[in-house]
Amino acid sequence: MNIKLKSLTKSIWVFHAACSPCNNCDIEILDLLTPRHDLERLGMVLVGSVRHADALLVTGVPNYKTRERLKMLYAQAPKPCLVLAIGSCACGRIMFKDSYNSPCPVDEVVPVDVYIPGCPPKPEAIIAGVAKLIAKIEKAA
Amino acid sequence: MSHKVIIPIGPYHPLQEEPEYFRLYVEGEKVVDIDIVIGYMHRGIEELSEHKHFDQVPFLVERICGICSTSHPLAYVNAMEDLAGIEVPERALYIRTIIAELERIHSHLLWLGLAGHFIGYNTVWMWAWKYREPVLDIFEMITGNRNHYAMMKVGGVRRDIIDDDIPELKKTLDELIPAVNMFKGAVMDDPVIQARLKGIGILNRQQAIDWCVVGPTARASGVNIDIRRDDPYAAYDKVSWNVIVEKEGDIFAKTKVRILELYECIGIIRQCLNKMPKGAFDADIKEIPPGEGIGRVEAPRGECFHYVKSDGTNRPIRHKIRAPSYVNVASNKVACVGGTISDAAITLAAVDPCYCCTERVAVLKKVDNKKILNGWDLIKLSQEKTAQLKEGLRDGKSG
Numbered sequence: 001m002n003i004k005l006k007s008l009t010k011s012i013w014v015f016h017a018a019c020s021p022c023n024n025c026d027i028e029i030l031d032l033l034t035p036r037h038d039l040e041r042l043g044m045v046l047v048g049s050v051r052h053a054d055a056l057l058v059t060g061v062p063n064y065k066t067r068e069r070l071k072m073l074y075a076q077a078p079k080p081c082l083v084l085a086i087g088s089c090a091c092g093r094i095m096f097k098d099s100y101n102s103p104c105p106v107d108e109v110v111p112v113d114v115y116i117p118g119c120p121p122k123p124e125a126i127i128a129g130v131a132k133l134i135a136k137i138e139k140a141a
Numbered sequence: 142m143s144h145k146v147i148i149p150i151g152p153y154h155p156l157q158e159e160p161e162y163f164r165l166y167v168e169g170e171k172v173v174d175i176d177i178v179i180g181y182m183h184r185g186i187e188e189l190s191e192h193k194h195f196d197q198v199p200f201l202v203e204r205i206c207g208i209c210s211t212s213h214p215l216a217y218v219n220a221m222e223d224l225a226g227i228e229v230p231e232r233a234l235y236i237r238t239i240i241a242e243l244e245r246i247h248s249h250l251l252w253l254g255l256a257g258h259f260i261g262y263n264t265v266w267m268w269a270w271k272y273r274e275p276v277l278d279i280f281e282m283i284t285g286n287r288n289h290y291a292m293m294k295v296g297g298v299r300r301d302i303i304d305d306d307i308p309e310l311k312k313t314l315d316e317l318i319p320a321v322n323m324f325k326g327a328v329m330d331d332p333v334i335q336a337r338l339k340g341i342g343i344l345n346r347q348q349a350i351d352w353c354v355v356g357p358t359a360r361a362s363g364v365n366i367d368i369r370r371d372d373p374y375a376a377y378d379k380v381s382w383n384v385i386v387e388k389e390g391d392i393f394a395k396t397k398v399r400i401l402e403l404y405e406c407i408g409i410i411r412q413c414l415n416k417m418p419k420g421a422f423d424a425d426i427k428e429i430p431p432g433e434g435i436g437r438v439e440a441p442r443g444e445c446f447h448y449v450k451s452d453g454t455n456r457p458i459r460h461k462i463r464a465p466s467y468v469n470v471a472s473n474k475v476a477c478v479g480g481t482i483s484d485a486a487i488t489l490a491a492v493d494p495c496y497c498c499t500e501r502v503a504v505l506k507k508v509d510n511k512k513i514l515n516g517w518d519l520i521k522l523s524q525e526k527t528a529q530l531k532e533g534l535r536d537g538k539s540g
């Protein structure tokens with residue numbers, strides 16, 4: 001049994017890394033914390049520093065400026081660090097893939113564990129994605 | 142002697158949900174200057190829009206910003222209708238107004254929550270966002286999505302509001318009134334919130350005019366502007382409401398303007414629902430003539446401006462967008478300076494900044510005939526000089 005992975009199945013602390021999104025995915029993430037969905041009851045807390053985080057929530061299409069920041073954030077996070085690509089932008093760049101300021105999708109910058117598509121994904125979809133992620137880790141651990 | 146300390150906020154900072162970088166120059170507790178660095182969210186929307194045809198552009202511009210995802214498409218279709226001289230069916234105008242006002246409600250509640258969070262009132266955050274949910278449910282019912290509604294279309298709207306949905310919509314609005322009353326009481330009468338927000342981050346009337354701020358930020362400083370009244374679009378000339386103006390210019394005034402605007406929004410939607418005529422909701426536009434047009438919309442944060450130029454083909458050859466936060470964010474340069482560090486967070490948030498709208502890109506070009514020397518270059522120059530001197534000495538001796 002891999003104790004490091006096993007410990008990730010309990011309460012995942014997440015850091016929110018916005019890479020030039022349109023804001024909506026970010027708001028849906030914050031929405032998860034508010035009374036209707038209340039993600040904290042599942043042990044997920046948004047933390048202020050990436051050094052405390054177990055998972056990165058990445059939204060948006062990285063541009064030349066945020067791509068480097070995202071690399072840095074991932075390098076600073078304690079490993080194993082899970083990465084969730086939230087929103088169609090982060091999953092496949094949708095209509096921004098032809099933009100002059102969009103060099104690559106998220107999964108070419110950091111390794112992505114879960115893709116949650118939707119523009120923006122409903123909070124329920126994000127919770128479902130997290131549940132699937134936990135099931136995946138439990139299998140691996 | 143005091144010395145300046147730089148406090149960086151961002152790009153990834155727990156305060157902001159968007160990557161943005163502020164450099165606060167402080168002396169002791171006092172903020173003496175501030176730098177705002179943007180560009181983390183630039184996606185090149187104006188250029189992308191020149192590669193989409195006229196019917197695709199609303200989907201693109203609504204993804205400029207997730208919170209004003211009706212204001213941008215609405216400004217764009219206004220510009221297109223100005224360009225082509227299109228007569229929009231009356232029902233569509235009312236539907237546009239309803240959607241735009243619902244958006245203002247959810248946006249103001251969102252801001253109220255975040256502002257509460259910034260000053261340490263997490264309860265305000267949780268309650269405000271709780272009451273925002275029914276509004277999103279209404280959106281989902283009418284348009285099919287909670288956030289990006291895709292309702293605007295050149296010449297009309299994409300979907301009708303069906304009669305079966307109207308009772309639910311009215312019920313939600315009725316239930317919202319007690320919630321807004323509660324906020325009004327809880328926020329405006331709370332002595333701690335008053336102490337925290339009154340007299341902080343003041344932008345006086347002259348400064349507001351000088352910095353060209355728009356929307357609730359301007360109205361809280363006594364500048365009486367509102368595009369809905371000054372240059373009516375959609376059905377705003379067919380309903381009556383009040384423009385809320387406050388004089389103080391501090392954060393409390395900004396909060397008050399936004400809370401009182403919620404009542405006006407609800408009033409406008411109710412009037413629209415009652416007055417909305419039956420009939421077509423789309424003018425079915427097939428061709429766009431060459432020409433140029435502008436569209437202005439009062440977004441929740443202020444005036445949103447779009448300019449479109451067409452050459453008769455099926456795509457715009459120029460699309461210029463100016464979002465309200467672009468001017469509002471810059472006003473932090475006066476509003477933040479002179480305050481304390483602990484007030485900087487709420488002052489920065491008070492203009493309801495939306496950075497994804499604001500984004501511009503900065504291109505750093507290397508200019509060939511100007512060279513910037515770093516430390517290593519200087520050492521190299523110095524070594525070269527020594528070598529030359531040595532050589533000269535040797536030549537002189539031998540010669």
Ligand code: SF4
Pocket residue numbers: 021022023024025059060086087088089090118119120121204207
């Ligand atoms: S997926 Fe959609 S909602 Fe999310 S950041 Fe991209 S455009 Fe915005």
